[in-house]
Amino acid sequence: MLQAIGLTSTPRRNRPPAVDDLTFEARPGQVTALLGPAGAGKTTALRLMLGLERGRGVTYFRGRPLRRVAHPPREVGALLGDVPGHPARTVRGQLRMVCAVAGVPASRADDLIHTVGLEEFADQRLGTLSRGVDRRLGIAAALLGDPHALVLDEPTAGLPPHEAAWLYGVLRAHAARGGTVLYTTADPKAAARTADRVVAIRAGRLVADQDAAVFARTRLRPRVAVRTPHAARLAAQLTREARAARRSVEAVTERGNRLYVYGSDCAEVGETAFRHGILLHRLAEETGPGPEPEPATDLQPADLQPADLQPIGLQPTEPHHSGLQPSEFWSTGPQLFDSQSTGPQSTGPQLPEPRPTEPQAAGAGLRAAVRATPGHPTPAPAPRAARRRGGRRRRGPLRPFRYELRRLTGVPSTAIALGGAVACSAVLAVLLGRHAATPPPVAVAAWPELLPLPPAALGAGLVGAFSFGDEYRHPVLPASPGATPRQLGLVLAKLVVTAATALLLAVAVAVVDLEALRLVYGGSLIPVPGNWPTLCVSWIALVVGCAWAGLLAAGVFRAAAAGIAAVLAVPVVIAPVVEDALLGPAVRTVAGLPARLREMAWPRWPREADRWLDGALRVVAQPVGVALALSLAVLLCAFLFMGLRHDTRW
CATH class of the missing domain: 3.30.70.980 (YebC, transcriptional regulation domain)
Incomplete structure (x- = not known):
């Protein structure tokens, strides 16, 4: 059972809200069509139901709001517009990534590929799919979590007749198994032919809620x-x-x-x-x-007849407005239906239907008392702590690490960035090794003075920027209201996976550059410095820090370009300021700090700590290191501030 009660979108500038006090329901075991012309508010109503747009009202999915459902992909499958995904990702890769979001095994992707007839398109890129294949992929993605309810926005728009007939057959089969199906359409004849119930809206308000047979007649x-x-x-x-x-x-x-x-x-x-x-x-x-009546304006209590108030809510009654024939009247008030109402009933499991404890609207401002039937008691209110947690609960992939790995490895941009960084580093290392005055660490890192960062750091920054940039550009996860960061578990998974990728890149670049120098110039010309542990730590910290800077900046500003700009700003903008502050003429040095600390902490101060403290001070004294640390601190604070300020719902 899917119940939408009092849905109202945020008013637009100098225009009425797209959806105004809309109340209807979609019953299990039935296909419900939300009918209306272009601009009637159908898509806005679906987005309000799924929590993707701010507004008023509540939607119950089998008696619970979506924000209180433990696993939303297993409760509702949605298809709004085209399939959101990177155009370079394959059909199989897209479905396996969505499997990680829904928390189901990856083998279900192959099962649904066979079910919807996508075997010959499994390895095809999303950007090359036709309209019909894209619709099939969208249906497969919506069914991955085996949801009870399907919510689809214009699923047959632009499809040929045979593809539309196939899709309606899939929806009918899902309803026959006890599921709930709600889809929008602008074609009244298709709605009467393919749906069990037709809910018609115009100008964002309800104008009819009828069985398909009554609607057609x-x-x-x-x-x-x-x-x-x-x-x-x-x-x-x-x-x-x-x-x-x-x-x-x-x-x-x-x-x-x-x-x-x-x-x-x-x-x-x-x-x-x-x-x-x-x-x-x-x-x-x-x-x-037929000619539609105008959506009802605000009704006053005197406009309602005693028969309009039923024990279970507001039911459609005979019109009392002059000028409308009974056969042409479409109910204009919101309605609440009892599970004992006439019409096909579900054979699948059902939860007790929610009985609103407050009066419901019969227009824009009237609330009439609604009483529960003895067989369907009103559910007890949730505890205060549960309500507080449920109102701010954030949802992301149920398996974030698997999701992030599939997202990272499913597009060619990752391999291009990593391979390009390794190739450019090898070429630059060989060119730098020609000059005898070039220090061996500089040659191995392939960091000439003309470049703000070595190729490895730039490649890691690209990988980090794409990690969140693609998340907003091709949103596989549900888009949340406002510019808010993603769920905490997903952020941690991105940080760990990006750090591991950057670490592998740093090691690969160092090994490849060292072997290239030894191959071209011989091993005797590349001596091993005595402070190689400090150099290795500094090198890994630089590459991983650039990856995290690109990741956090792209998450804050919702664009991959912002992440790349943040990485380049570290050596170009921030490092010179830090260098002036650290190496200016009026700056005092910290020479002798380990000895002074030993005097204060003697005899508990270990002698090995002097060496580690000296190494840490040398790393901190590098302008690029200090600038990178400051950038990461600022970006992390901005990221957390946005997460605490906005209320993200999943």
Whole structure:
């Protein structure tokens, strides 16, 4: 059971909210169509239900809000627009990465590839998929967690008829297993043909909630479609002649030059236009939705009849507004349905339905009392601590390390960045080794004075920047409201995986450069310095620090370019300032600090600590090291500040 109660989006500038006090439900075992024209607020309603957009209202998934569901991918599978994924990733790689998000084995990706018929496209890149294959991939991604509910936004848009029929068959099969299916569409005939229940909205408000059979009988009526520059004039003439002949004819104008005539045919409309000299651009008979009443404005208590208030909520009643026929009336108030209501029922497991304890809206401001039935008691409120934790609970991949590894290895940009860094380092090392005055550590690191950073540090910075940059550019994870960082477990996984990748890159560059120098110039020209442990630690710290700087900057500013800029700013902008502060003429030195500390802590001060303290001071005294440490501290504080300030919901 999926219940949306009082959904209202944030008002836009000088415009009403896209969704205004929308209440409906999608029952298990049924396919529910959310019908409305373009701009009616269908997509906004789905985003409000999934917590992807800020607004008011609540949505219950089998009696619980989504933020209180332990494993959201196993409760609801969503497809909003195209499949979000890196265009260079393969279909199989994309599904296996989503498996890590849903916390299911990677073998389920292969099973669903076979189920949706993607065997021949499994190794194809996402950027080369056709519209039909992309829809199949989206359905497979939504079904990976074996969810109870499916929420899809225009799933058949742009599909050929046979692909649309296949997709509707998948939705029907999911509903037959006891699942809940909700999809949006702008085609009333398709909704009446493929859905069990039709929920129609217009201007963000509910105008109908009917069974598909009732909707087809009362709303899909034969009509004459007319296109003329004088639509209002023709409508007036048709209405005048029908009134004189005592016939029921209704003319509805749309978009200025379009006219729909109900209760007439092409011959009568054409003759009327000919008699009055009205130019026609189109005249055709079709079957379409009947004229819709306007969404209800705010109702007052006096506007409700006693029969409108039922023991379980507000139920659709006979209209009391003048000018509407019973067969043409669409309920305008929000409705709450009992599980004993008529219509197909689910054969699958159900949880007790939530009974709101507050009155529900019957318009924009009215709240009517809702009482629970004896068989369905109102659930007890959650404890205060649970409510506080549930309101700020953040969700990410259920298996973050597996997700991050698949994300890192599933795109060619990682291999290109790492391979390019190793190749450039080897070439620069050989060129630097030609000069006898070049120190061996500089040649092995391939760090000439013309470059702000060695190629290994730049490559590690690229890997770190892409780690969060691709996360926002191609969001596989649900996008959260506001520019907030990702969930803490995912951030830790990214830091660990990025550090391990940078460490492997640092070791690989050092080994490859050293072997290249020995191969070209011989081993006798590359002596091993006595302080090689300190040099190795400094080298690894530089590469890993650049990777983390790119990662944190991309997470704060939500762009890979910001991460790369942060890495380059360390030696170009921050290091000169630090160098002036550390090596300026008025700066005092810390020479003799180990001896003074020994005097203060004697006899507990170990003699081996002098050597480690001297090495640490030499590392800290490097301007690039201090600048990198300051940058990491500032970026980490900004990252944590954004995470504490914004409320991210997963």
